[in-house]
Amino acid sequence: xxxxxxxxxxxxxxxxxxxxxxxxxxxxxxxxxxxxxxxxxxxxxxxxxxxxxxxxxxxxxxxxxxxxxxxxxxxxxxxxxxxxxxxxxxxxxxxxxxxxxxxxxxxxxxxxxxxxxxxxxxxxxxxxxxxxxxxxxxxxxxxxxxxxxxxxxxxxxxxxxxxxxxxxxxxxxxxxxxxxxxxxxxxxxxxxxxxxxxxxxxxxxxxxxxxxxxxxxxxxxxxxxxxxxxxxxxxxxxxxxxxxxxxxxxxxxxxxxxxxxxxxxxxxxxxxxxxxxxxxxxxxxxxxxxxxxxxxxxxxxxxxxxxxxxxxxxxxxxxxxxxxxxxxxxxxxxxxxxxxxxxxxxxxxxxxxxxxxxxxxxxxxxxxxxxxxxxxxxxxxxxxxxxxxxxxxxxxxxxxxxxxxxxxxxxxxx
Numbered sequence: 001x002x003x004x005x006x007x008x009x010x011x012x013x014x015x016x017x018x019x020x021x022x023x024x025x026x027x028x029x030x031x032x033x034x035x036x037x038x039x040x041x042x043x044x045x046x047x048x049x050x051x052x053x054x055x056x057x058x059x060x061x062x063x064x065x066x067x068x069x070x071x072x073x074x075x076x077x078x079x080x081x082x083x084x085x086x087x088x089x090x091x092x093x094x095x096x097x098x099x100x101x102x103x104x105x106x107x108x109x110x111x112x113x114x115x116x117x118x119x120x121x122x123x124x125x126x127x128x129x130x131x132x133x134x135x136x137x138x139x140x141x142x143x144x145x146x147x148x149x150x151x152x153x154x155x156x157x158x159x160x161x162x163x164x165x166x167x168x169x170x171x172x173x174x175x176x177x178x179x180x181x182x183x184x185x186x187x188x189x190x191x192x193x194x195x196x197x198x199x200x201x202x203x204x205x206x207x208x209x210x211x212x213x214x215x216x217x218x219x220x221x222x223x224x225x226x227x228x229x230x231x232x233x234x235x236x237x238x239x240x241x242x243x244x245x246x247x248x249x250x251x252x253x254x255x256x257x258x259x260x261x262x263x264x265x266x267x268x269x270x271x272x273x274x275x276x277x278x279x280x281x282x283x284x285x286x287x288x289x290x291x292x293x294x295x296x297x298x299x300x301x302x303x304x305x306x307x308x309x310x311x312x313x314x315x316x317x318x319x320x321x322x323x324x325x326x327x328x329x330x331x332x333x334x335x336x337x338x339x340x341x342x343x344x345x346x347x348x349x350x351x352x353x354x355x356x357x358x359x360x361x362x363x364x365x366x367x368x369x370x371x372x373x374x375x376x377x378x379x380x381x382x383x384x385x386x387x388x389x390x391x392x393x394x395x396x397x398x399x400x401x402x403x404x405x406x407x408x409x410x411x412x413x414x
Contacts, residue, residue: 039239040127043074044283048115048129050106063103063114065132068122072285081256081282083118086268091117101267121270122279130233140207141177147206149173155186180207256282257318262308271315281319294355294405295323299393300330301340301411313410316366322359327398331409336392339385340409345373347386350405359406372408 051065063085070079085103092098093109106114115126141147155168166182175183259274298317300309306328313326331337346363348356356374363372377386389407393400 040071040073044070044072045127046070046122046124048118048126050111050114050129050131052131052133063106066102066114066118068118068124068126068282070124070282075285077254077285079254079256079282079285081122081258081278083121083258084260084268086266087260088263088267088269089117121275122282124283128234128239130231132231139177141175141180144210146174146176147180147210149175149180149183149206151183155183157186254285255319257315259315262311274315293321293323294350294359295325295401296359296406296408297325297327297400297404298408298410299327299398301337301344301409302330304330306330309410317362320362320366322362325400325404327393327400329396329398331392333392336385336389339382340411341373343373344370344411345375345409347375347377347382347389347407347409348405349377349403349407351376355405359408363408 047069049065049067049069050063051067052063066083066085068081068083070077072079083102085101087102088099089102089105090097090099091105091109091113100108102114102117105117111129111131115129119125150172151168151170153170155166157164157166159165164182166186168183173179256278259271259278260268261271263269298313300306302309304312309330310326310328313324313328317324346356346359348359350356360372360374363370375382375386377383
């Protein structure tokens with residue numbers, strides 16, 4: 001059950017990172033002086049942000065969020081990557097090697113050891129750190145007022161062991177801090193990981209918008225001190241003055257997904273094939289182009305179950321400049337599988353050739369070595385099969401944004 005919260009924890013980590021960057025400078029605005037000496041001379045500096053939860057037997061040393069933040073002064077861009085808490089890491093101590101979860105390292109070996117390990121993984125050096133208590137969410141929401149959230153379907157979940165009770169009816173809800181955390185933690189969803197990701201992004205975006213609209217002198221004076229008490233940090237005033245002066249536009253925030261695989265034990269291991277490119281993206285950013293990004297739908301022709309397939313797609317294509325939806329249930333219709341002829345297939349709904357070239361270029365870069373057949377449905381050449389596929393997906397409660405530019409059938413390599 002713990003692994004069902006991996007994406008939730010990752011998104012909470014992202015939000016903590018954003019909150020840290022947005023909120024930290026404001027208590028020091030009154031000290032802004034154009035003659036101050038900048039703390040950072042480099043084009044890029046890295047901050048380690050840890051999210052801790054004082055609930056449960058693990059105590060406040062449990063590091064449920066491990067987020068690295070790159071402040072790129074040259075591009076005026078903030079980049080965030082979160083290391084999964086259940087990632088297994090081999091750590092050497094007193095001549096012996098022990099395989100441990102990375103979220104236990106701070107408690108067992110101290111903050112400096114955790115910093116060293118994350119620096120080694122990402123090939124960076126941290127300039128500062130901040131340890132943030134989860135109570136920041138309750139403090140924030142209680143300070144800015146309730147956050148509006150649209151609940152699409154009834155949400156009910158009960159876990160007596162964690163003293164967790166969630167019960168939301170469909171419709172618009174005004175959620176306080178405790179309720180917002182429940183909304184983020186909800187996991188019993190028929191849509192699987194896709195539904196969870198969509199809800200959590202909605203919650204975080206709503207919270208960010210409310211914070212930005214609430215920042216005024218009264219908010220700074222009354223609320224920021226309580227928020228800052230949720231942090232244990234080595235950041236100094238000059239650091240924050242430089243950040244707020246050079247990052248006045250907080251819209252240029254980029255999220256990089258840490259690549260991982262699911263072990264048979266349910267823990268996680270680093271996907272080393274993808275790690276190098278993700279680290280490069282985190283350290284150097286990427287140029288944004290003004291181009292129409294295709295909407296694609298991934299359907300499961302592999303031997304993996306829905307949960308594993310959705311994680312694989314998320315791991316591979318998040319941040320890939322595709323607007324993508326995952327229909328993760330395996331396709332078990334024999335006629336449809338026969339139509340696909342045991343190959344990975346791109347069904348192009350958009351007749352524009354440039355859309356095909358765009359989609360294939362992304363697939364080739366992310367799935368090196370895998371070949372895709374391209375089909376343009378037309379009478380006598382796949383149109384009937386395409387309609388049958390749409391009927392099959394609909395009958396099995398697998399819905400996607402319509403019309404999409406392409407449907408991608410991903411087949412196993414073995």
